[in-house]
Amino acid sequence: MEGTAGVVDWEQCRGPGAEYAYYCGLLQDEVNAAIEGAAEAGAAQFLVNDSHGQMRNLRPDALAGRARYLSGRHKPMYMVEGLDPSYDAVFFVSYHGSMSSAASTLSHTYNPKAIADVRLNGQVTGEAGINALVALGHRVPVVLVTGDDTTAEETAAFCPGVVPAVVKRSVTRFAADSLHPAEACALIRSAARQAIEGLASAQLPAIALPATLEIRFLHGDFADMATWVHGVRRTDVKTVELTAEDPIALYRTFATVVALTRSIVE
Numbered sequence: 001m002e003g004t005a006g007v008v009d010w011e012q013c014r015g016p017g018a019e020y021a022y023y024c025g026l027l028q029d030e031v032n033a034a035i036e037g038a039a040e041a042g043a044a045q046f047l048v049n050d051s052h053g054q055m056r057n058l059r060p061d062a063l064a065g066r067a068r069y070l071s072g073r074h075k076p077m078y079m080v081e082g083l084d085p086s087y088d089a090v091f092f093v094s095y096h097g098s099m100s101s102a103a104s105t106l107s108h109t110y111n112p113k114a115i116a117d118v119r120l121n122g123q124v125t126g127e128a129g130i131n132a133l134v135a136l137g138h139r140v141p142v143v144l145v146t147g148d149d150t151t152a153e154e155t156a157a158f159c160p161g162v163v164p165a166v167v168k169r170s171v172t173r174f175a176a177d178s179l180h181p182a183e184a185c186a187l188i189r190s191a192a193r194q195a196i197e198g199l200a201s202a203q204l205p206a207i208a209l210p211a212t213l214e215i216r217f218l219h220g221d222f223a224d225m226a227t228w229v230h231g232v233r234r235t236d237v238k239t240v241e242l243t244a245e246d247p248i249a250l251y252r253t254f255a256t257v258v259a260l261t262r263s264i265v266e
């Protein structure tokens with residue numbers, strides 16, 4: 001939701017409240033624009049996995065394309081729950097930059113109260129790169145990303161050929177120059193259409209295997225706790241590392257570590 005045009009503050013994307021309800025409407029319009037663009041290019045079936053906050057930010061009856069809606073918390077595959085090899089493509093809609101990016105609206109990497117940054121095979125990654133592990137595991141290409149300029153760049157680093165719909169330019173972490181919502185939706189719609197039209201030549205995420213995730217936390221307690229999970233190695237006071245040949249297994253371990261961090265700071 002942080003990547004939606006106009007969103008610049010936590011209050012706008014965390015309920016309850018009138019402002020949150022308004023911005024949920026803008027998110028809904030952007031999700032629908034992505035579905036409609038894909039449908040124009042021939043896509044016929046859609047699954048929307050709500051991955052933001054409490055993961056129930058949309059109105060199911062207002063979803064375009066008669067999309068199924070996977071919502072609610074506590075999903076083992078978190079932001080990529082529901083994906084399997086039967087899918088043709090993945091869209092990352094309303095994404096945001098990584099915690100360590102220079103300036104990206106509401107930047108964070110999974111848990112802003114715990115994680116300082118994450119590297120995938122040595123390169124800083126946001127949520128898009130981490131989530132791309134699962135797409136790679138199922139051999140489904142990530143073909144569309146929507147959000148700000150930084151998010152588009154960070155996603156392209158791991159998802160070559162991904163079509164970007166840049167709906168805002170971040171000025172700082174709490175300021176952005178956004179397109180008008182109608183313009184943002186038009187851009188997303190045409191990018192989604194282009195992404196599906198180009199499916200025949202779409203590439204899988206470019207992540208060498210075995211892959212390593214390095215997680216640097218804000219303080220050492222988190223790193224200590226992370227080592228309770230099998231396969232997680234502590235490399236210094238605030239940092240842990242995990243490696244796997246299977247990218248889906250690697251993601252599952254990462255998601256487990258994230259869930260554990262929430263027991264300290266939520």
Ligand SMILES: [Zn+2]
Nearest residue numbers: 108109110127
């Ligand atoms: Zn996030």
